[in-house]
Amino acid sequence: MKVMNLVQAINDAMDLKLAEDKSIVVYGEDVGVEGGVFRVTEGLQQKHGAERVFDSPLAESGIAGTALGMAISGMKPIIEMQFDGFVYPAMNQILSHVSRFRNRTRGKFSVPMVIRIPYGGGINALEHHSESPEAYFGHTPGLKVVIPSTPYDAKGLLIAAIEDPDPVIFMEPKRIYRAVKQEVPEELYRIPIGKAKILQQGDQITLIAYGAMIREAQRAIAIAKQKGYSVELIDLRSIWPIDRETIAQSVRKTGRALVVTEAPQSYGPAAELISIINEEAFLSLEAPPSRLTGFDTVIPLPLGEKHYNLSPERIAAGIERLIKY
């Protein structure tokens, strides 16, 4: 075991897989010599060579589309979208081809590739550097969308994503890239995609979150605990597939649910989760399943972000409101 943050755990997963499987390549903007703007690919080019870990021309559609070409011809590319807001030029490739090639060819071609995207706000960055676009991918048939919140999960989920025969969008909560540290096994291990994790048991309300919102949720739970509330916390870990069973069981037990996302509200992951709760646990509900999300606004530039970002206090107030409903 070794203490790692998310950046190191993700780097370690790629390093081990690169060493094991020669069909894997890692590329994107600045991922080679520089090791990525967040240093997630640091050292990989030196270790595995510039033919396998490299800087590509600066064109996201080209990066995603060429990766599809590699994936259907015997390789397993891991590509990086430098920032969340930079994935938009690649959306045509991801939505029109990456997600559909297996179905279009009736299984003749599969697309084993991983698209890594550092995502989310709270890092005082420029416009297009703080977005939470996961709903677009969750809404797209043919993709899997994984979002870890801890170094342990990040490594195990990324290894599972690389080994998955289908395309996986791997979204990395950059706000907690270096903030969360824990012991991580040094060998290869996998965490199955599509299984949520109950981080904390409780019996009055189920709090559902993922990515950087897990840390805020945990802080909110500490506040709620002081008032004597018992909260169950579920880390979704993938927004598609969604672990319907774990959510249903928890909400049937607690009778209340609050979903927390930093993505904008309308048509977002919280709406999907609340639909599932209504379908699966309606007769157990003591309060309307609710959500705390980003506003349906553009995420503000850094000086305005304090208004947008969900604080632990706001989440704690949401918990209390539902328990007292």
Added chain:
Amino acid sequence: MLDQNTLDKYNPIKNKAYQLIDDEGIPLSKTWQPELSDKQILKAYEDLLFERTADLMAVSYQRQGRMFTYPPNLGQEAIHIAAGMITREQDWLVPAFRELGAWLAKGVSLQEIFLYFKGNEDGSRFQKANRMLPVSVPIASQLVHASGIGYAMKYQGEKDTAVFAYVGDGGTSEGDFHEALNFAAVWDAPVIFIVQNNQFAISVPLKMQTRSINIAVKGIAYNIPSLLVDGNDFFAMHDALAYARKHAVSGKGPFLIEARTFRSGAHTTSDDPTKYRSKEEEEAWAQKDPLKRLKGYILHAGIASFDQEEELIAQFKKQIDQEFEAAEKHPEYKLDDVFAYMYAELPDELKRQKNAYENFLGGVK
């Protein structure tokens, strides 16, 4: 055979198309001799005739209501037949959608093509054609796939493998055209970009797509050897493609061919060309028809006399009808087919959605 000197002579900046035979099929140079045997030339002619016959019949099936939207190939067949002859078993074909003869040469069956345009993805499974990609509807988006495959072939050490990637003139306005050229060039990927410049993107003429004097010059900016070719001249296309493939597999990177041609039919069976182009223009291009020109050459060279052409066409039609009937007899599109190929393993959520619908169908409340 093309060489560097000829390539320099036909630098796209000069805007002169590489051409070997005239509108009647007579060689432009008295000393020129085709590099193909008489037998090969005759076979190419028959393949071209087959493509044309199948294509016209496809349009007629669509008109009879037996097939949905179909994009006719009429007038562009020389490009497809020449490319089919150059493409090897190990090469990749990355199509747009209007390359019928090249598809057939790759081993795709007419039955599969008909099945696809009848509205069934089973037609894109390609039982016998290897390294053949399906129709790509979003214009030019397939070209970046070709560049990626090119990287993979190089990476995997497949030295004698090329990628043939197609796009139309309208597609060269798309960003993916430029990204694909740039990636392939930077990576020295063995990709042959074939732009079928058929003068119209549905209804929009080339002069409204670009201010460039031709499309081949766009390749020059990426430092990709590029050639403007008379796309209705079978011999010029064959020559250009043979050179392009040799170039690509030699490790020198991509090659671009602008095949100047004319779409004599509609864009698809859903549009009416009389709305956007003149009869004069159509008639002028009809003089350059690729089938007519190749036939003219064969007659001129005394290779064949075409006494039995009617019988040959009748035989083709019978074969094409059989393929179409086989497509019509394809098993019914099942509910399973909607779900089965989305993922390697059907996720629980999709099982649930499918079961809910099956329960409805089965009367379960």
